[in-house]
Amino acid sequence: MPLSAILMMIITAVILYGGIIICVRIAIKKNRSSMDDRPT
C-alpha cells in the first residue's frame, strides 16, 4: 500500500477516534450529576 494512503488512513483515524476519546474523557472528567447514568 502506498505510504500516502497509510498516512491518510492514520491521520483520519487519529482525528476521528482520537477526537471521540478526548470528548468522552472530558465528559467523564466533568461528570455532571444530571448527565451520569443514573435514571432521571
Added chain:
Amino acid sequence: MELRDRWSSRTAFVLAAIGSAIGLGNIWRFPYICYANGGGAFLVAWLVALFTAGIPLMILEFGLGHKMQGSASEAFYKTNKKFEWFGWMAILVGFFIVCYYAVIMSYCFNYAYFSVTEAWGENTAEFFNTTVGLTKGPLTMGGIKGFIFLGLVLSWIFIVLSVWKGAKTVSKVVYATVLIPWFLLIVFVIRGVTLPGAVDGLIFYLKPEFAKLLKPGVWLAAYTQVFFSLSVGFGIMIAYSSFLPKKSDLVNNAFIISMANCGTSFLGGFAIFGALGYYANLLGKPVADVVAAGPGLTFVTYPHIISNLPFWQPLFGVLFFIMLLTLAVDSAFSLLEAVASGVRDKWKVSHRTANLSVGTIALLLGVPLTFGAGYLWLDIVDNFMNKFGISIICMGECILIGWIYGSGRIREYVNSLSEFSVGKWWDFFIRFVVPIVLFFLVLMEILDRIKSSYGGFPRLAEFLGGWLFVILLPILGLILMFIKRKEK
C-alpha cells in the same frame, strides 16, 4: 409536573443519536464516494465538511430542540408561531423517507433468509430483479411481491415496537441496535482485510489523489456526504434532544455523535473494499470493474462475494444482512419517533395512538413500493428527498435560526449547559458556510435535472416520484400548521 419523555441516561441518548445517524449509507455509500472522489484525499475534504458544517448543524438542532423542549414543529412554533409549518416540513421529509426505508429493510429481511441457502445462485443480478419483480420502467407497476410485502410488515412491527413508549423504550433498544452492528462491522472488517487480494481493494479505497482537491465537485461531494449521513434535517435530532433533562451537555454530545458516525463510515470502507479487492482478485479483474455502491453493492455484488468466501458462507451471509437490518432499524425508528413526537406535541395523543397511526399510514404508503416497479420509485423518491428535501430543510434552519431568531441566542444557550463552549465561529458557519454550500448543492441539482431526468426515467415518473413530493412538503406543512392544536 414533568410530562415530557426523558432518556434513561446520557449513554442512551448518545447511542440513540448515533444509531439514528448510522444507517445503510455508512456502508453502501461512503466507501464508494470516497473512492470516486480522490480516495485518501477525499478524507481531507470530508473532515473539513464535518467540522465546518456537520457538527455546527448538529449543535444547532440539539440547541433548538433542548431549548424549546419540543419536536421540530413544536420547536419552530415556539421560536415564532409563523414558523411551525417549516418544522412540519422537516418532519415530513423524515416521514417520506421512512416509508421507503422500511421497504429496504424488507429486502434485508428477505436476503437474511436467502443467505441460509445462498438462494441467489451464480447470477445475483438476475436473482435480485426476480426478487423485487423489477419491471421495465416505473410506469409499468407489475404485481405485488408477497415476500417483500411480508418483510415490510415485519419491518414495521420491529420499528413500532422499538418506540412503543417513546424515549423510555428507545433507551433500552439502542443498546442492541447500535452495539450489535458495531460488533458485526468489526467482524466484517477483520474478515474483509484478511481475505487474499484485500490490499488491492484498500489501495483503491485510500490511495490519495490530492489534485482532486482542487475540483469543486469533490468538496460538494464531501459536504453532501456529511449532510446526508448525520440525520440532520429530518427533525430527529431536535426531537431527541428535547428528551434530554434540563441540565444536559449539548456541544460535547454533538461532537461525540458526529465523529462516531463518521468513524463508522470510515471503518465500513475497510469491510467493503477488503471484500471487493478479494472479489476482483477472484475474478481476475481490476477492482475498478467490480466496484459498486448502493443496493447494487448490497444485493448483487456482496451476495456473490459471500458465496465465494473460503468458509462459513451462510453464516457470514446471515450476519451481513442482520448487520444491515440493525443498522437500518434505529434510523427508521428515529424517523418514526420524530414524526410521532410532533403529533404528540400538537394533539396531545398517547404514544400508542401516535406510533400506531403514523406507522400504519407509513406502512400503507410503502405498499406500492412492494410492487414490481417499487424499486424504481424508491430510487426516485430517495434521490429527491435527499438532494432537495434535506438540503432545503438544513438551509431553512440556518436562515430561520441564524438570521431571524438569532444564532447567538442558541450559542449562548448551548454554551451555558455544555462541557466545552463553541465560539463565534459557530455563528459564522451557521449563517454563511452551511447555507451557501447547500444553496450551491440545490442549484447544481436543479441544473442537472433540467438537463436530464433523474436516472433517465420518464419525466412523468420523475414528477410523480420526485418533484411532487418536494412541492407537497410546504403545502402539507401549512395544512398541518392550520389544523387546530389541542391545548393541555
